[in-house]
Amino acid sequence: MRTLPKPSMNELYPIFLKVNQLNTLLVGAGFVGLEKLSFLLKSSPNAHVTVVSKEFSEEFRALAAASKHVTLIEGPYEEKFLGGKHVVIAATNFREVNKQIHDDAKERFLLVNVADTPELCDFYLGGIVTKGNVKIAISTNGKSPTTAKRIRQLLEEVIPEDINELVENINRYRETLKGDFEYKVDALNKLTEGLVAKGKTEKAEEQ
Ligand SMILES: C[C@@]1(CC(=O)O)c2cc3[nH]c(cc4nc(cc5[nH]c(cc(n2)[C@H]1CCC(=O)O)[C@@](C)(CC(=O)O)[C@@H]5CCC(=O)O)C(CC(=O)O)=C4CCC(=O)O)c(CCC(=O)O)c3CC(=O)O
């Protein structure tokens, strides 16, 4: 019988957001705000982001200026900035401001990330590996962001650059397949069997 995971275990469910079709509010443009925006734009150059901050560094302004869809608002956070947003990231250096942003966002049923308080996060920003169409997100359940960074670096090394060619080729084959769902699944499984064969053999040997 399968054992169910304990409630304290990792219950995160990863999803891949099309942030170019969503509006994100980032509050705070310090060290952390800069890091969050640069990772967001690296992965999604067309992300729609509004940044509210009491001050902006030259570095932050330069990063924002390089993207078409980043708007900067200089001044303190106000609840009205949540209007029309889907996702909120609170990254000010004041815990009580971040908490206020969290509470306002929850009142509006928005998804919120509070950079200094994992317990208040609806989602975490993860480490990200991108190889063409393949994207891998890494989280340590909020326990060790440094480990997420190291795993990201490791995967960047070991996943071959040409994995995207494989995906593109299989996609072309997929487009040519006629027939019902079951037939397609079967054909694609047969084609890609070799990709996991080694792992399967190892598993079989373990048993
Ligand atoms: C919960 C989470 C919330 C969120 O931000 O979404 C969070 C929270 C906190 N981070 C802190 C510290 C650091 N964060 C990093 C780096 C990253 N942090 C990222 C994500 C997350 N950080 C989310 C969980 C992700 C998961 O589940 O694993 C990454 C993966 C992605 C990204 O930033 O977009 C990115 C690496 C990207 C890459 O390189 O690939 C480094 C290392 C470095 O910068 O070199 C340090 C210093 C070393 C250390 O502490 O480990 C602190 C303490 C602050 C303090 O002490 O003041 C808190 C608050 C707390 O834990 O209380």
Ligand SMILES: NC(=O)C1=CN([C@@H]2O[C@H](COP(=O)(O)OP(=O)(O)OC[C@H]3O[C@@H](n4cnc5c(N)ncnc54)[C@H](O)[C@@H]3O)[C@@H](O)[C@H]2O)C=CC1
């Ligand atoms: N999640 C993560 O990866 C990490 C989170 N942190 C936490 O993130 C928080 C921010 O850290 P830093 O960026 O280093 O601080 P910082 O002092 O460099 O930047 C804070 C920014 O918030 C702005 N700000 C302050 N009050 C504001 C308000 N009322 N309205 C709008 N903007 C406001 C400031 O103008 C500044 O741009 C800290 O609490 C820190 O503990 C720190 C390291 C990593």
